[in-house]
Amino acid sequence: MRHWPLPLLGASLFGSLLLSVSTGTVRIPFEVAVAHVFGLSSADRVTAAVLDIRTLRVLAAAITGACLGASGALLQSLFRNPLADPFVLGISSGSSLAIALTLVFGLGGGLISQYDPYALYAAGAVGALLTSLLVISLSSVVQSVSSIVLVGVMIGYLNSGLTALVVFLSEVERARAFSFWTLGSFGAAKWSILLPLLPVSVATLLTMLLMAKPLNALAFGDETAVSMGVRLRLTNVATVAVAASALSASTLIAGPIGFIGLASAHIVKLTLDTSDNRVVIPLSAVVGATVAILSDLAARSLLAPLDLPVTAVTSIFGAPLLVFLVLRRRAWS
Amino acid sequence: MIEARALSVGYGAKVVLGNVELEVRPGELTLLIGPNASGKSTLLKTLAGVLKPVMGAVYVSGSELHGLSPRERAKKVSAVFTGRPNLGAMTVEEVVAMGRYPWTNLAHLLSEEDRRAVEGAMKDVGVLQLRRRKVSELSDGQFQRVMIARALAQSPRCLVLDEPTTHLDVRSRLEVMGLLLRLTRTRGIAAIASTHELELALRFADRIVAILDGSIVVRDDPEDLLREEAFLRGFGLNGELTISPATLSVEFRRGSSQGSPRVFVIAGAGTGSRVFRALTRRGVRVLTGVLHRNDVDHHVAASMGIEVISEEPFHPISEASYSAALSTALGSDAVVYASPPIGPLNRRNVDLAKELVRAGRRVLVMPGVSSGLVRGAEEVEGVGRLIEELVGAGDRVKWAEARSG
CATH class of the missing domain: 3.40.50.2300 (Response regulator)
Incomplete structure (x- = not known):
C-alpha cells in the first residue's frame, strides 16, 4: 500500500468543499466564504443566504457522493467484480422506473405535484429500496454471488423494459422531463430532506466499515471465506442491505447518479495500490464526496447559469481520469 | 483429530458419498485418493465444516464441528481449496494475516500474538522472504505455499487441503507434499489432503483413504492397497496401466x-x-x-x-x-x-x-x-x-x- 496519497485525498475533499462554497454566479471572496462556513464572522444577510444555499448544495453532494462511493466499493468487493455498481443490482433502474411512473402516470395522486423534484426523488428512493428488498430476499434464497448478480441484472432488465414502455407511451414533454430527472441534480436539495438523512447516512457509512473484514475474506472465494469463519449468508444480505440503504439515501437527495459508485473505489485502489476494504471503503466515501462536489461545481459553473445534469459531468470528467489511472498502473507496478 | 462418524456427504439431500468412518490423526498426513467426481472435494468440504453433512457427524477434538459457531470452528480447522482467487493488490503478509480472521476483532487489528502466529506460519512454510511481494506476482507454487501459510496462521488443530498439488510443476508438487508432511510432524497437527496423483500419494501418505465404488477404504500402510483387486480396478491399473509394487511407478x-x-x-x-x-x-x-x-x-x-x-x-x-x-x-x-x-x-x-x-x-x-x-x-x-x-x-x-x- 502506498501511503503518501492519503493526506492528498483528505485535502482534496476539504479543498473542494471550500472551493465549491466560495464559487458561483454571485461573487463572494474566498476568505469571506471560508470565515462564514466556520462561523468565524457573519456575512451580510444576502451573502449569508447565498452561502447557505451553496452549503446545502455542497453538503448534499458530499453525502450523496460518499454514499455512492462507499456502496460501489462494497458491491465490487461482494461480487468480486470490478464492474459491480448500483446498476448491477438493478437498484438504479428501480429508481428510474419509479420516477418514470410518478412523472408519467402521476402516482401518489394529488398529494405530490408531478414536477416537484422532491416527490420524484422520493419516488426514486422508494423504487431503489423496493428493488433492493427484492434482490435481498431473492439473494437470501440463492447462495452464490454469481446468482445474486444474475438476479440483479435480470431485475435491472425488467425495470428498464418497463421504464422504456412507460416512457414510450407518454407524451413527448413528459418523456423529456423524465430523462432530465434520471440524470440527477443537487439543485433540488432541501435542508428538510438533508438534515434527517444526515444521521442515517453517517450511520450507514459506519455500518459499512463493519463489512470490511468479512469482505476482505470473501476475496478468497466463498468456501475459503467460510473456512476462515465468515458467516456467508449474513455477509451477503447485510452488504446488499447496507448498500441499498446508502443508495436510497443518495437517490432521495439527488436522484439516480451514475459513475461515482463505479469509479470511486477504483480511484482509491489505483492511487493507494491496496485492496484492503478497511481502507478502500472509507476512502471511497471520501473520493466519492470529492468527485460529487467537484462535478456539481462544474455542472453549475461551466455553462452558468445553466445547471447541467450531474451524471453528464461525472462521466465526462471522471471516465478519462479512471482510464488514465488504469494505464498508469503499468508504470507503477 | 478429525473424526467422521456414519457420515454421508453431499449437496442438499443428495448423497455423494455415504457411510464414511474416518479418523485423521494428529501428527500424520492422511491422503485422499479417488477417481474424478468420486466425492473427494465434497468430503473435504464437509470435514472442513464448510458443507453440512447430509447425515452423521464430524468431530474435531471431541466437539461436533457443525454445532460450533463459524469462528470457533475456524479456530479448530482451516482449509486450502482449489483455484487461484484474484486477491488484487494484497501482499503475502496481508494474505497470511487474513488467517487470523477468527481470532481478531471487528477491525481485524492484529495483536502481538496474532503477529507471532503470522510470522511463524510464514517461516514454517518458507515464504518469509516473500512477505512484501504481491501475491498476484507469485508463481503457482509460491502462491500455494502462501495459501498454506494462511491456513496455518489460523492456528488450527487440523488442516484440510483439496488438491494442493494440482497445476504445480513436478518440483513444487514434491515440495508441497514434503512441506505438509513436515508440518504435521513439527506442529503436531492433523492434515488431510486429496490428490489425484497416485504415485505421490503412495509415497507421502502416513495413511491413505481411497474412494472405491462409492465407499471409502482406509489403509494404515498405503502399499497394502496395491494387493487389492478393487483398488487396481477402481484406478484402472489392471489394463493398459499397471503399477509396480516395488517401485510404486x-x-x-x-x-x-x-x-x-x-x-x-x-x-x-x-x-x-x-x-x-x-x-x-x-x-x-x-x-x-x-x-x-x-x-x-x-x-x-x-x-x-x-x-x-x-x-x-x-x-x-x-x-x-x-x-x-x-x-x-x-x-x-x-x-x-x-x-x-x-x-x-x-x-x-x-x-x-x-x-x-x-x-x-x-x-x-x-x-x-x-x-x-x-x-x-x-x-x-x-x-x-x-x-x-x-x-x-x-x-x-x-x-x-x-x-x-
Missing part, C-alpha cells in the same frame, strides 16, 4: 504383446528399462531375458506386460532359462544387448549374446559397462540411434518382407 502397457519387429533385449540392473519403454512406445514387440526376479528391469518389464524369461533371485542362470532365452531370441528379428553389469550370477547372458552373434542374428550393442564383452556385433551409440536402426524409415516394410520371405 505407474507403467503404460501399450499392447506390448503384439507389434513388430520382435526384438529380444538382454539387460539387467536397470539398463533395460529405458530400452523397453523407447521400443514399446514405437510399437516394437519387446521380449527380454534372462532377468532375475529381483532385478529392477524385471519389475519394469513385468509391469509393462513384456514377456520375460526369468530366473530365481540370487541364483546363477540355469540351463533351462538359458535355452528358453536362446530359443526366444532366435525367433526374434533382432537382439539388443543393453550392456548390463556382469557378475557370476548373470555371466551366461554374455554367452547368450555371443551365441546369437555366431548364429548370424543381428545383435545391436548399447554402450555400457559390459559392451566390450560382445565382439563382432554392431555398436549403436544411444537409444535414438537404436530406434533408427530398428524402426527407421522403411524398416517396417523391410521387417515384414524378411518375415514373409
